[in-house]
Amino acid sequence: MSPKSGLMYSFAAIAAVSIIAQADEAAAASSHVVRAGDTLWSISQQHNVSLANLKAFNNLNSDRLAIGQTLKLNGNAPTTVKPAATSGTGTVTTAALNMRLAAGTWHDVLVTIPKGQALTPIQTSGAWTKVSYGGKTGWVHNGYLTASSVKPATPTPIKPAAPAPSSDATVTTADLNMRVAAGTWHDVLVTIPKGQALKPIQTSGAWTKVSYGGKTGWVHNGYLTNSSVKPTTPSTPTKPAAPQEQSINQSYVTTANLNVRQGPGIGYALVTSIPNGTTVKATKQSGTWVYVTYNGKSGYVSTGYLKQTTTAPSAPVTPNAGDGGAGNASFDYVVNTPSLNVRTSASTNSAIIGRVTAGQTLRIVQTSNGWHQIYIGNTTGFVSASYVKAVPKGSAVSPAPGTSEAGIAAIAVAKKYVGTPYIWASSNPANGGFDCSGLIYYAFNQAGYSVPRTNVATYWSGSYFGTQLSKTFVPKAGDLVFFENTYTAGPSHMGIMINADTFIHAGTYGLGYNTISKEPYWKSRVIGYKRP
Numbered sequence: 159m160s161p162k163s164g165l166m167y168s169f170a171a172i173a174a175v176s177i178i179a180q181a182d183e184a185a186a187a188s189s190h191v192v193r194a195g196d197t198l199w200s201i202s203q204q205h206n207v208s209l210a211n212l213k214a215f216n217n218l219n220s221d222r223l224a225i226g227q228t229l230k231l232n233g234n235a236p237t238t239v240k241p242a243a244t245s246g247t248g249t250v251t252t253a254a255l256n257m258r259l260a261a262g263t264w265h266d267v268l269v270t271i272p273k274g275q276a277l278t279p280i281q282t283s284g285a286w287t288k289v290s291y292g293g294k295t296g297w298v299h300n301g302y303l304t305a306s307s308v309k310p311a312t313p314t315p316i317k318p319a320a321p322a323p324s325s326d327a328t329v330t331t332a333d334l335n336m337r338v339a340a341g342t343w344h345d346v347l348v349t350i351p352k353g354q355a356l357k358p359i360q361t362s363g364a365w366t367k368v369s370y371g372g373k374t375g376w377v378h379n380g381y382l383t384n385s386s387v388k389p390t391t392p393s394t395p396t397k398p399a400a401p402q403e404q405s406i407n408q409s410y411v412t413t414a415n416l417n418v419r420q421g422p423g424i425g426y427a428l429v430t431s432i433p434n435g436t437t438v439k440a441t442k443q444s445g446t447w448v449y450v451t452y453n454g455k456s457g458y459v460s461t462g463y464l465k466q467t468t469t470a471p472s473a474p475v476t477p478n479a480g481d482g483g484a485g486n487a488s489f490d491y492v493v494n495t496p497s498l499n500v501r502t503s504a505s506t507n508s509a510i511i512g513r514v515t516a517g518q519t520l521r522i523v524q525t526s527n528g529w530h531q532i533y534i535g536n537t538t539g540f541v542s543a544s545y546v547k548a549v550p551k552g553s554a555v556s557p558a559p560g561t562s563e564a565g566i567a568a569i570a571v572a573k574k575y576v577g578t579p580y581i582w583a584s585s586n587p588a589n590g591g592f593d594c595s596g597l598i599y600y601a602f603n604q605a606g607y608s609v610p611r612t613n614v615a616t617y618w619s620g621s622y623f624g625t626q627l628s629k630t631f632v633p634k635a636g637d638l639v640f641f642e643n644t645y646t647a648g649p650s651h652m653g654i655m656i657n658a659d660t661f662i663h664a665g666t667y668g669l670g671y672n673t674i675s676k677e678p679y680w681k682s683r684v685i686g687y688k689r690p
Contacts, residue, residue: 191284192227205231226284248278249287249303254372257296261286268296269348272372277303293351328366328382330354336375340365347375363462364446379446380423403444409537410448410464411509412436415588418457422447429457433586437511453603454610465509489548491530493518497567497605500539504529511539513606515567520546564690565636567605569654572597572662578669585611594651597664598638601654607690614640618649623688633658633687641683649685
């Protein structure tokens, strides 16, 4: 006989079908569920039922059986195919047991139910039982269930892996993903329900390591709050009080491109983004979030992406004699490069806390090993002496008339990104590139010239960067050039002049240079200049 299915076999050919099963099904007195290797003869011998009666009870006309088929062992209907009774008698898991989407080991696992968990059967089908656990409903294998008179309504077992009561427990304020490691790009292990009490194992920046449901992973602090409530009583801490806000006065440097939000948590709306390596001053702290202002916009940022810099001193640092430069009353010290980083210590590996620009006279505290310690704001920092020149006292002058100091510094910033692609509406290299007005916004703000983010037409018609200068004006390095009728009518493109004829800009083919006199396209579209 050649059965059509690999799951069927006959008494005449006792060739057992070999399969992998998760566990044996618990036997019942009135029925038998067919397993791999079973035959009518072996079943009749096992349960002391004649072969003829076994076939009669089940209306069988042949010896063919199917794995998972339920056979009656007497004239009564088997109970395993009926929905489970709801009298309060339940089952208890004998091991950590996977609950699956449907009856079969090939279906997805919804959740793992701990050993010793009391459950109420909803329905049984073959070797599988339908149950509910942790707000989910699915199927578990009967091989890991045992009958129990324990009522599953008891609240204690429905809290998997609850930590011991502790005064330093924390409570989830929303359904919260637990991840393999600290970071939203890591895989989710399990979602922890809102109001679940957890005990912190370790904290790293904005993330906390916890255990839940037999798993250990990391959750974001933005959805945790401290609680003295015992973990078995989740009702009270479901609406925890917000962390107390306190006033601070601390400077930080961002260690990544960092989102600024309206409130202290990742659930609040975005205000703006701060580039990596930017120095910000925090005035308030709420839990793991601090309140900062950047480019005229204020909001909260996570301290997990901030590095603390030297705290502003309560009293000015006493300078050496002369105040103009390292104890020498005969010299002034002037920045001799478009833009020079000010750092927290005398090392290029230390954090950047600000910048000084070409022609700026520095107030130096002391000089040592090729570094000047200078005043910057209400604190001090360090600059490389290689980019500072000493000139006779009182002879330091501003850049030559007609030269834009801010523009020259902005050119130095723009040159760092030559070759990056054109990215529409981008004003940050973190996005992979810039559009033309985005480059102007970024370069000038990085050079210390505060300007809002807007479009070409507004930069041209507004008061930003000074007054409009006609296209017959002879520009110098640092001046802005404006073009019209490029991709749209009216003022629509801009760049920074690096001399009287060549400009740097973010164009269709990326950030680079073009020469006006040699390229008719640009020459015919110049509408004028501005000098910042």
